Amino acid sequence: MRAVDALEVLELLGSTQRGLVTTAQARESGLSGVDLSRLTDSSKLLRVRHGVYALPSAGADRLQDLRGAWLAASANGDVVVSGASAAVVHGLGDLVPAAHEFTASVRRQSTLPDLRFHRAELSDDDVTVVDGLPVTTVVRTAADLAASLLDSDHLAGVLSAGVENLDVDVEELAQALSPYAARYGFDSGRALLAEVAPGYVAAAIGSAVRTAVTRSPQFRKQALKLLAEPDGAKTLLSFLEERLAS
Structure with a gap:
């Protein structure tokens, strides 16, 4: 196949994969190993890893x-x-994985040293999509890392970043961590978070306030009335501080 035609076929394949294609996909589309070798030798393709190539359209990608x-x-x-x-995909902590980790519902193995597979049943609530990749949610990721006995310093980094994520339900996170809290010397997920994630308490209070505002029209009405007053925000903060200190 002519190089220009081969590249056009590959670009079509890679258009939904951030500019990446696999050898298997290329062959299914009619390209041969010789076609791929020629494109690689002429720098039209970049070999990312065994069986995977990056196209000119791939661009910079921290997760490539x-x-x-x-x-x-x-x-x-x-x-x-x-x-x-x-954790890397979500930007949680400063972990440097020794291998790419994946979870499947069936047993998987690989002879490649940079791949590691786990077997588990993941519900729809356990999985989200980030930058085009299916990835365990922040809550599930944190729970999995705690279950794997990640060292406390690295876990603290993961949890600190997790509670700062506004999309994370911190109470759900606390509940998910509870089965593993004793391994780190705490009697509950809340106690673990309160100790290692400085933003947890503030996030938990913020979550409670958001829930109250959403569910209670009366609370929302009174809060809006107070905020409309001069220094209303300070007054509301003082009220919360007094209630929590009592």
């Missing part, structure tokens, strides 16, 4: 290697980015 690993792994069945790899 992980994305390539996921593409290759998902060819043999659905897999979800999880564990330390999921």
